Amino acid sequence: MQDVSTTQDRTRGAAVAVPFNLSRRKSPLENVIEMLLFVCGVVSVLTTVGIVYVLLTESLAFFTHPDVTLIEFVTKTRWQPQIGEFGILPLINATMMVATIAMLVSLPLGLGAAIFLSEYASPQARKTLKPVLEVLAGIPTVVYGYFAIGFVTPMLRNIFGPDVVQIYNVAAAGIVVGILIVPLIASMSEDALSSVPSSLRQAAYGLGSTKFETATKIVVPAALSGVLAAFIVGISRAVGETMVVAIAAGAGPSFTFNPFEAAETMTGHIARISGGDLSYHSIDYLSIFAIALVLFAITLGLNIVSGYVVRRFREVYE
Amino acid sequence: MSINMQQSSGYLPDGDDLQKNINNRQTQGNIWRNVFLTSLIVALVILVVLIVDILNGSFGLIAIQNKVDPATISDQPIETLSEEELVAILERNMQTSGSLRRLDREEPFTARDQAELVEIVETEVIGQEIVASWKFFDSVFNSAAIQAQIAEKYPRAIIEWHSWISWDFVTSPMSAIPSQAGISTAIMGSLWVIFITMIFAVPVGIGASIYLEEYSADTKNPMLQRINTIIETNIxxxxxxxxxxxxxxxxxxFVIALAPITSGVAFGVNDPTTANGRTIISAG
Incomplete structure (x- = not known):
């Protein structure tokens, strides 16, 4: 009896153990592949480490340079490396102006388009219109840059007069960056809006809501996390946009609040200086790393905030 | 909106009030529907404007003028002259410039055929140049004004249609002369960047996404689990x-620190890292 039971136990144990054994008995090749794939994942981390390391060491070299002090860097309103003046405010100010104008253009357009596509358009219309809108997102930004300088700037100069609007100006760059972000915001918001379950809409209609009331009081609040995330990613994109501002916003840092004047953004300045003929380890060269560090911190901060917003305001529907 | 406020404070409209309320809300709804539709249309119109603007600049009238009037060089049309006559013209008119000797050294004039010599006379002696150009819409709608303006300013100029996009544009290298400039070198540069980017980004990007999707969940090792979370947030x-x-x-x-290794393709190597993160996202 005992023998039988033990054999039974043993067979049962073996039967249970088989799947575990299968998963444990990997061929060496399998391990190698897994290691290789793991390394692929780690490369991305190394990239980040590389960015942070380069930015930090070069910025450190910049700040320990006798001509530079950290306090002047964050408070001075002039950036003129030739005469040793390093105040990052004009660059940040121009970046913020471009981003603000861009968001003023892209928020209403993007959200409006998203609400129309998700709430009003027929499925057929949505199927054709959304890809068309996404074509806008696929156009290289340098094309948008020439669109800004070749079309938007002359248009602004026609409207407001060539005395008011300079040839290179922040407004044209901001408007075009806004246009460039519209598809991003429209597409991300539309995804968020259409993932709201239709039972919520049906309930709102059942209570007598109009389509507009359903859209703005039920669907948008329910999809708020996705919509907010789209906005923040949009801002981050506007801050990091390079080609449009390098072409259309002007080449020379200036501290101005007039959007019709030329001013250089952080990205535009880095592009101009690093593209130019500069000697390495000169103060100019080091200064672009300090700007890049600030830029990196801003965009990383915005990304983290957007990730937090998505988690914090997410409404989960079963 | 005021009626809505009353509603929420417990007031229920009735009769005429109700009808008014419903009408108001429906008008409001319609207005906003049109606002949303407008924003979509504006976005699409901008796309159209962008494309039209590019096409507008790609085609149009140009005014071509000869630097030297062909009539002063020869009393017959250039194309009909014999080879000896053409060489004589070249020698007569290009004494002062060094390019005569340079061209002769490349390939002796006596060895060239008639068509080739005509081309040299046209570019080197007559020297066609584009003195003005117009965008497409200008060319179509103001063509009379353009003709008049050119007739006054450049009496010898010929006005003709020109497409800035052509096979020559795609195949010729860069040039300081706009009418001869092409983008073949730029296309090669872009292709190299794409090629090098793909070599690097496709295996790494797809590898990372396979790892994160298929393997990272299996691990029981807390250390590895943490690394996996870091990788994911990081990407x-x-x-x-x-x-x-x-x-x-x-x-x-790449450009400075590794200059000795990558001096040739340094700028190609600039970009793979950019594409890397994005490819991982799209693949994952």
Whole structure:
């Protein structure tokens, strides 16, 4: 009896153990592949480490340079490396102006388009219109840059007069960056809006809501996390946009609040200086790393905030 | 809106009030529907404007003028002259410039055929140049004004239609003369960047996404689990880093630090890291 039971136990144990054994008995090749794939994942981390390391060491070299002090860097309103003046405010100010104008253009357009596509358009219309809108997102930004300088700037100069609007100006760059972000915001918001379950809409209609009331009081609040995330990613994109501002916003840092004047953004300045003929380890060269560090911190901060917003305001529907 | 406020405070409209309320809300709804539709249309119109603007600049009238009037060189049309006559013209008119000797050294004039010599006379002696150009819409709607203006300013100029996009444009290299400039070198550069980017980004990107999707969940090792979370958050954040930052990373690491190794393709290597994060996102 005992023998039988033990054999039974043993067979049962073996039967249970088989799947575990299968998963444990990997061929060496399998391990190698897994290691290789793991390394692929780690490369991305190394990239980040590389960015942070380069930015930090070069910025450190910049700040320990006798001509530079950290306090002047964050408070001075002039950036003129030739005469040793390093105040990052004009660059940040121009970046913020471009981003603000861009968001003023892209928020209403993007959200409006998203609400129309998700709430009003027929499925057929949505199927054709959304890809068309996404074509806008696929156009290289340098094309948008020439669109800004070749079309938007002359248009602004026609409207407001060539005395008011300079040839290179922040407004044209901001408007075009806004246009460039519209598809991003429209597409991300539309995804968020259409993932709201239709039972919520049906309930709102059942209570007598109009389509507009359903859209703005039920669907948008329910999809708020996705919509907010789209906005923040949009801002981050506007801050990091390079080609449009390098072409259309002007080449020379200036501290101005007039959007019709030329001013250089952080990205535009880095592009101009690093593209130019500069000697390495000169103060100019080091200064672009300090700007890049600030830029990196801003965009990383915005990304983290957007990730937090998505988690914090997410409404989960079963 | 005021009626809505009353509603929420417990007042229920009735009769005429109710009808008014419903009408108001429906008008409001219709207005906003049109606002949303407008924003979509504006976005699409901008796309159309962008494309039309590019096409507008790609075709149009140009005014071509000869630097030297062909009639002063020869009393017969250039194309009909014999080879000896053409060489004589070249020698007569290009004494002062060094290019005569340079061209002769490349290939002796006596060895060239008639068509080739005509071409040399046209470019070197007559020297066609584009004195003015117009965009497409200008060319179509103001063509009379353009003709008049050109007739006054450049009496010898010929006005003709020109497409700036042509096979020559795609195949010729860069040039300081706009009418002869092409983008073949730029296309080669782009293709190289794409090629090098793909070599690097496709295996790494797809590898990372396979790892994260298929393997990372299996591990029981807490250390590995943490690394996996770091990798995942990190990839999400990498995709949001502006490309200019990758640019100066490339500048400082690949172009300067590794200059001896990568001197040839340095700028090609600039970009793979940019695409890396994004490919991972799209593949994952």
């Amino acid at each position: 999400n954040n990498l995709a949001g880093v502006p490309s200019i930052i990758y640019g100066i990373l490339g500048l400082s690491i």
